[in-house]
Amino acid sequence: MRHDTSARHAQVSIIGAGIAGLWQALLFARAGYAVTLFERGDEAMSQATSHWAGGMLAPWCEREAADDVVTRLGIRSLSLWRDALPELAFNGSLVVAHTRDRADFERFAGMTEGHVRLDAERLAALEPALAGRFRDALHFPGEGHVEPRRVMPALRRLIAQAGGEIVFGARREPADCAGLTIDCRGLAGRDRQPALRGVKGETVLIETTEIALSQPVRLLHPRWPLYVVPRAGNLFLIGATSIESESQGVSLRSALELMTAAYALHPAFAEARIVELGSALRPAFPDNHPRISVDGRMIAVNGLYRHGFLIAPALAELTLAQVRQGLQHGSIDNEVMS
Numbered sequence: 001m002r003h004d005t006s007a008r009h010a011q012v013s014i015i016g017a018g019i020a021g022l023w024q025a026l027l028f029a030r031a032g033y034a035v036t037l038f039e040r041g042d043e044a045m046s047q048a049t050s051h052w053a054g055g056m057l058a059p060w061c062e063r064e065a066a067d068d069v070v071t072r073l074g075i076r077s078l079s080l081w082r083d084a085l086p087e088l089a090f091n092g093s094l095v096v097a098h099t100r101d102r103a104d105f106e107r108f109a110g111m112t113e114g115h116v117r118l119d120a121e122r123l124a125a126l127e128p129a130l131a132g133r134f135r136d137a138l139h140f141p142g143e144g145h146v147e148p149r150r151v152m153p154a155l156r157r158l159i160a161q162a163g164g165e166i167v168f169g170a171r172r173e174p175a176d177c178a179g180l181t182i183d184c185r186g187l188a189g190r191d192r193q194p195a196l197r198g199v200k201g202e203t204v205l206i207e208t209t210e211i212a213l214s215q216p217v218r219l220l221h222p223r224w225p226l227y228v229v230p231r232a233g234n235l236f237l238i239g240a241t242s243i244e245s246e247s248q249g250v251s252l253r254s255a256l257e258l259m260t261a262a263y264a265l266h267p268a269f270a271e272a273r274i275v276e277l278g279s280a281l282r283p284a285f286p287d288n289h290p291r292i293s294v295d296g297r298m299i300a301v302n303g304l305y306r307h308g309f310l311i312a313p314a315l316a317e318l319t320l321a322q323v324r325q326g327l328q329h330g331s332i333d334n335e336v337m338s
Contacts, residue, residue, distance in 0.1 A: 010034060013177035014184060017041075017166060018050040019148070019308045020301050021184035022155040023316035026084065028182075029164035031320055036165045038172040045152060049186055052203055052280040054229050054239050055146040055309050056216050057081060058093050060114030062307065069289060073311040080313035081146065085154055090144030094127065096134045097220035098264070104220040108138065115140045129211045129266060145216050146309060147231050174298050182319065183300040186283040193293070193302060198246040198281030201306060202254045203239045205231075206262070208272035217265065224261035235275065238262050242282070242306050250277040282306050292319055299323075 012028050014021050017039035029035040045051045059074025081088060095115070097105035109115070115138040124131035126139065156166055174181050174192065183189055190196045213230040229237040238258050255277060262269040285291060285303040290311060293300045299322070301315055 011036070011179040012182065013038065013172070013179060014182045015172050015174065015177070016184035016186060016188075017045065017156075017168075018048045018184060018186060019053070019152065019312045020186075020304055020315065021182070022152060022159065023080075023312040024182050024184060024301060024319060025159045025164050025166070026155055026162065027313075027316045027320050028323075029159055029162035031324075033180075035159070035163070036167060037159065038170040038177075039166065039168050040171045041168065043168050049280040049282055050148055050152060050308060052201065052278045053148045053309055054201075054203065054216070054227060054237055055148045055151070056093065056143075056227065056229060057090070057145055057310055058140065058143045058216070059310060060112055060140050060143060061093060061095065061218065062310065063112045064108050066307065067289065070307055070311060073290070073314040074307070076317070077311055077313040078142070078144065080317065081144075084158060084313075085146075085151060088144065088146060088151070090142075091215040092139055092141040093143040093145070093216045093218070094123075094130075095138040095140070095218045095220065096123075096130070096265075099135065101220055101222060104222060105138075108220055112138070112140075114142055127213060127215070127217070129213060129268075130217070133266060143216075145229055148309065150232070174300075179297065180323065181298045183298060184302070186302065187281055189283070189300060189302050192295075193285075193291075193300060195285055196283050196302060197286075199284045199305065200243040200245045200247065200279055200281055201239060202243065202250045202258065202277075202279045203237055204250075204255065204258045204262075204277055205235060205237050205275040206269065206272040207233070207235050207275050208268060209234050210268035210271060211236075211266055219261060219265045221261060221264065224257050224264070226258060226261040226265075228262060228265060236262075236269075236272070246281055248279065250279050282308070290315055292322065294322065 012033045014037045025037040059071045118137045123137045216229045218227045226240045284305040290303045
């Protein structure tokens with residue numbers, strides 16, 4: 001990427017090294033800005049929302065529940081992910097349902113795009129572990145997934161290679177920083193954006209050698225809709241839909257439902273070892289749309305909801321474009337996010 005010579009040595013402070021802040025830091029550093037990324041946590045990032053994310057890059061699947069802006073940002077982000085980390089494997093994603101949930105399957109098919117229908121034979125050829133389990137599936141070949149705990153350190157290395165600095169254990173408020181400041185604090189940003197709310201996501205990480213998957217699988221179920229994301233080392237992340245709660249931790253009921261749904265996907269999961277239970281609060285605005293808000297020399301990038309890994313690259317690209325064109329007070333609206 002060519003550096004913007006007009007930006008060279010211009011100082012940019014970014015607060016928050018979650019997935020939104022990492023992508024802001026990477027694109028600004030590569031554009032020639034003197035970037036310092038401040039993170040209040042340590043390098044393990046175990047308290048960050050991004051640490052517990054599923055990492056699915058599924059813009060076409062998300063059309064079932066999200067507006068067009070998420071799909072547009074997600075499709076653009078796929079290209080940015082591939083450019084930054086070409087070694088990543090994008091194997092697509094699958095959506096399946098049992099016969100009794102056929103209506104949910106057809107509704108999902110009608111509300112999404114970018115998929116092909118697979119019969120049982122083609123599904124078995126693509127994912128042998130699911131042979132005989134479902135009569136058909138929706139395959140989204142253009143989608144992919146990343147493992148957050150692997151790609152976040154990789155992005156930090158790219159930032160360092162581009163000349164950016166990352167400071168851990170550094171609590172910063174926007175008012176503490178000089179020059180252009182990009183606020184990616186998530187829920188901590190409610191002091192400046194009180195409309196933010198926390199939406200809880202709960203996950204179970206399990207380990208088993210009894211089943212192998214090459215791509216995320218969504219199981220449609222009226223009570224227990226879930227996704228299963230394969231990870232390295234025979235690990236699988238099991239997650240469910242978002243919960244409108246700011247409570248901490250994973251409830252017993254949620255844990256039981258997640259594991260019951262995993263068993264419904266494949267009985268082999270019953271013998272899996274539970275590695276960890278986790279939860280995180282995703283920042284969201286009332287309309288669940290992301291926002292890039294400008295106030296003088298401060299820019300807030302927030303409200304990524306449950307789409308952080310999906311849309312963070314494109315949001316960073318938009319922020320950089322806004323800075324290059326000259327900051328204008330207000331928010332970048334949905335029409336610009338195209």
